[in-house]
Amino acid sequence: MRKSTIAISLSLLSPALISGCADRKCDERYEDCRSRGGSYVGGVYRSSGSAVHTSGSHSVSGTSRGGFGGFSGFGGFGG
Amino acid sequence: MERIPIDPRPDWVRIVTEQGLVYHSTEGRPYWEEEAFYSFNRSEIDALEKATYALNDMCLQAVEHVVRENLWHRFDIPPEFVPWIRESWEREERTIYGRFDLAFDGEEIRMLEYNADTPTALIEAAVIQWFWFKDRTAGNPELDQFNSIHERLIEAWQAIKADNPDGPVHFTSVPDYEASAEDFMTANYLRDTAQQAGLATEYVEIQEIGWNPYRGFVDLQERPIHRIFKLYPWEWLIREPFGRHLPEARTRWLEAPWKMLLSNKAILPILYRLFPESPYLLPADFEPLPGDFVRKPLLGREGSNTRIIRDGTVVAERGGPYDGPVVYQRYVPLPNRGNGYAIIGSWMVNGWACGIGIREDDHPITGNQCRFVPHLFG
Numbered sequence: 001m002r003k004s005t006i007a008i009s010l011s012l013l014s015p016a017l018i019s020g021c022a023d024r025k026c027d028e029r030y031e032d033c034r035s036r037g038g039s040y041v042g043g044v045y046r047s048s049g050s051a052v053h054t055s056g057s058h059s060v061s062g063t064s065r066g067g068f069g070g071f072s073g074f075g076g077f078g079g
Numbered sequence: 080m081e082r083i084p085i086d087p088r089p090d091w092v093r094i095v096t097e098q099g100l101v102y103h104s105t106e107g108r109p110y111w112e113e114e115a116f117y118s119f120n121r122s123e124i125d126a127l128e129k130a131t132y133a134l135n136d137m138c139l140q141a142v143e144h145v146v147r148e149n150l151w152h153r154f155d156i157p158p159e160f161v162p163w164i165r166e167s168w169e170r171e172e173r174t175i176y177g178r179f180d181l182a183f184d185g186e187e188i189r190m191l192e193y194n195a196d197t198p199t200a201l202i203e204a205a206v207i208q209w210f211w212f213k214d215r216t217a218g219n220p221e222l223d224q225f226n227s228i229h230e231r232l233i234e235a236w237q238a239i240k241a242d243n244p245d246g247p248v249h250f251t252s253v254p255d256y257e258a259s260a261e262d263f264m265t266a267n268y269l270r271d272t273a274q275q276a277g278l279a280t281e282y283v284e285i286q287e288i289g290w291n292p293y294r295g296f297v298d299l300q301e302r303p304i305h306r307i308f309k310l311y312p313w314e315w316l317i318r319e320p321f322g323r324h325l326p327e328a329r330t331r332w333l334e335a336p337w338k339m340l341l342s343n344k345a346i347l348p349i350l351y352r353l354f355p356e357s358p359y360l361l362p363a364d365f366e367p368l369p370g371d372f373v374r375k376p377l378l379g380r381e382g383s384n385t386r387i388i389r390d391g392t393v394v395a396e397r398g399g400p401y402d403g404p405v406v407y408q409r410y411v412p413l414p415n416r417g418n419g420y421a422i423i424g425s426w427m428v429n430g431w432a433c434g435i436g437i438r439e440d441d442h443p444i445t446g447n448q449c450r451f452v453p454h455l456f457g
Contacts, residue, residue: 063297067321068311069253069286 080119080185082416082452087113088214099268100207102260105448111203112450113211115418117437119456123185124225130188130359131425131432134179137357138193141350142168142340153345153365155377155404160317163326164336172335173242174429175235175269175308176201178436180445181423184414189361190350191408191422192375196334196342197310199261200424200451202268204436205229208453215455222457226434228426229272235429236276239333243306247279248333249298251288252310266310273308285311290321295328306331313339314378344377344406362409371410373444376401382446395443413443419450 088094095103095111103111119127145151146168151161178198182189205228212224239248250273252266253259270280281298288304289297296304307330309316316322317339325336340346347363354360362368371389379385383399387410413420419439426434440449 061291061301062293063289063291063301065289066286067290067324068288068316068319069284070319071312071315 080117080123080183080414082115082418082421083118084115085113085215088211094210094214095207098207098210099202099264101264108450110450111207112439112452115452116211116215117421117452117454119225119454121456123183124456126188127181127183127225127423127425127435128432130181130190131179131427133357134190134193134359135177135427135430135432137350137354137360138195138341138346141346141353142337144353145340145346145349146337150349153349154340154343155345156339156343157317159323160326160336164339167335168337172331172337173235173239173333174335174338175239175333176232176426176428177334177338177341179425179427181425182411182413183423188359189411190359191361191411192344192347193341194424195338197312197380198424198426199265199310200436200438201228201265201426203451204424204426204434205232206268208436208451211453212455222455224434224453224455227431228428228434231428231431231433232269232272233276234431236273236278238429239273239306240276240278243331246306247281248273249281249283249304249307250310251283251285251307253285262310266308269308269310283307285309288321290324296321296324296330304330306333308333312378312380313342344375344379345404347375347406347408361411364407365404366407368407368409372407373410374405374407377404377406382442382444385444387443397442397444397446413445420445421452422449 091111091113092103100111103109145154146165151158156164176198177193177195178200179193180191182191205226209224209226209229212222212226216222236248240246250266250270252262267282270282273280281302283298283304287299289299289301291297291301294301294303296307298304309332313334313336317325345365347361348365350357351360351363355362367374367388371387374386374388376384379399379401381399382397384401385397386393387395389410413422415421419441420443421437421439422445424436424438425432426436435454437452437454438445438449439452440446442448
């Protein structure tokens with residue numbers, strides 16, 4: 001099969017995502033725009049800050065975070 | 080293989096942006112280059128497809144060889160991760176995708192490297208050039224494009240779903256949209272194909288992944304992460320603070336840990352030692368080669384820290400953040416028809432050679448400032 005045989009349908013790469021979810025009303029860290037009739041599953045578009053955690057932080061639950069992502073200060077890496 | 084100039088679609092920026100290529104330009108110059116296209120004949124496409132299958136087969140044999148012969152020291156992989164990587168290979172953990180970068184002059188096909196862990200240039204290859212093809216050829220049955228990447232991705236996720244029907248699959252990448260829109264959009268394109276395969280998906284930014292001593296890796300809602308696709312290099316993950324938890328965690332990762340052997344350029348000399356007669360492999364070694372050669376860091380990306388040495392002189396070089404061990408590969412020039420050095424990215428998805436994408440760069444070492452040029456064949 002060489003040629004694409006089905007119509008490419010992109011649901012997540014929607015205008016809302018591409019334009020930056022400018023109209024979104026949900027809490028982008030926790031909520032799901034799609035379930036509100038939007039088009040993009042949340043928590044994802046834009047970090048509330050650009051800081052990258054380089055040392056772990058602990059919550060009451062015993063979960064620590066920030067132990068990955070330290071190299072992301074490089075920005076994109078492509079492949 | 081011809082490069083044919085053509086007038087771009089007048090509203091191409093709007094078109095490709097709406098299709099997801101928000102990173103269509105780099106520093107004011109189009110990254111998506113539709114003022115030309117590459118035209119192949121059918122035998123050239125057949126040859127590229129055949130080469131891609133052959134290379135994939137050799138790569139899998141090379142991984143088996145590394146595991147069996149304990150050649151881990153060549154890869155600069157910390158020894159504490161070796162049993163875990165070995166286990167992922169012996170368990171035949173799934174892979175989604177990879178991209179072979181090939182030098183092709185219309186006759187010989189030579190593998191330059193295998194982007195087996197975090198390949199990008201995916202949306203433009205799978206989606207943008209397909210819509211371009213449909214727009215420009217208007218259903219002409221004599222013309223075709225080597226591109227079923229999108230369908231194969233959905234099939235790959237369907238196989239994941241068969242293994243893990245309850246999901247969800249998490250996706251993660253570098254979160255900084257401004258700095259790395261390509262990574263962010265690529266991860267979300269893959270997520271899109273997973274959803275089209277019927278999988279439930281979630282996204283968590285790479286630095287928001289949590290470690291809980293009882294539940295293992297968790298998302299922001301403290302849910303255990305059973306399976307996660309990461310657009311983030313393995314060599315970074317294993318060296319970060321949570322890397323030490325990777326072997327003990329039950330989380331399954333995509334790409335699988337064993338893919339870090341193939342994304343590491345130490346695989347190039349090993350491939351050549353195993354298959355010196357292959358028409359698709361260039362001589363490569365851990366020591367400098369006689370004649371003209373390229374010096375590449377084991378873990379470099381986007382051409383960074385790569386040098387071309389001809390007659391003992393560095394004739395081209397790219398800087399970058401990658402240091403450490405290097406390999407040497409015989410130099411073969413990329414074709415240049417006056418518009419840049421062209422490299423072919425040949426996609427391997429779920430065991431299928433399923434499409435190509437072509438990038439041009441003004442520099443003989445393809446880097447981040449390259450341009451993507453669509454193709455067709457007939």
